[in-house]
Amino acid sequence: MKIKNRYRKWARLDNSKTKEIIKCFALDSTATKTAELLKLNLKIIDDWYIYFRKVIYYHCMNGLLREYIPKWTDFSTVTKEDIERYVKLINNRPRKRLWFMTSNEVIEEEMKSCIWL
Numbered sequence: 001m002k003i004k005n006r007y008r009k010w011a012r013l014d015n016s017k018t019k020e021i022i023k024c025f026a027l028d029s030t031a032t033k034t035a036e037l038l039k040l041n042l043k044i045i046d047d048w049y050i051y052f053r054k055v056i057y058y059h060c061m062n063g064l065l066r067e068y069i070p071k072w073t074d075f076s077t078v079t080k081e082d083i084e085r086y087v088k089l090i091n092n093r094p095r096k097r098l099w100f101m102t103s104n105e106v107i108e109e110e111m112k113s114c115i116w117l
Contacts, residue, residue: 013044021048023110064090
């Protein structure tokens with residue numbers, strides 16, 4: 001009987017490569033450009049980008065945004081300005097997972113340490 005390894009599709013990357021992939025994703029770099037910059041296989045980058053999109057979608061839709069927009073709210077009544085304001089509030093909230101820094105502060109720090117910009 002052959003045992004399927006469910007972790008097979010994830011390439012083992014060291015922390016520095018993973019951080020570089022995250023930086024590229026945060027800068028809205030395409031997967032192709034990221035693969036060229038980091039000299040990695042495009043399939044690996046695609047898998048990571050898909051994972052990041054899923055995490056962000058789940059986190060935003062089911063978690064923090066619900067504090068500002070109740071569950072049964074009609075979205076035709078929510079304006080674009082309201083959503084932008086909520087996103088600003090969420091991104092400027094200190095998080096325990098980020099050592100009590102805000103998301104904006106972490107991204108700003110990572111951008112400063114980015115050597116290939």
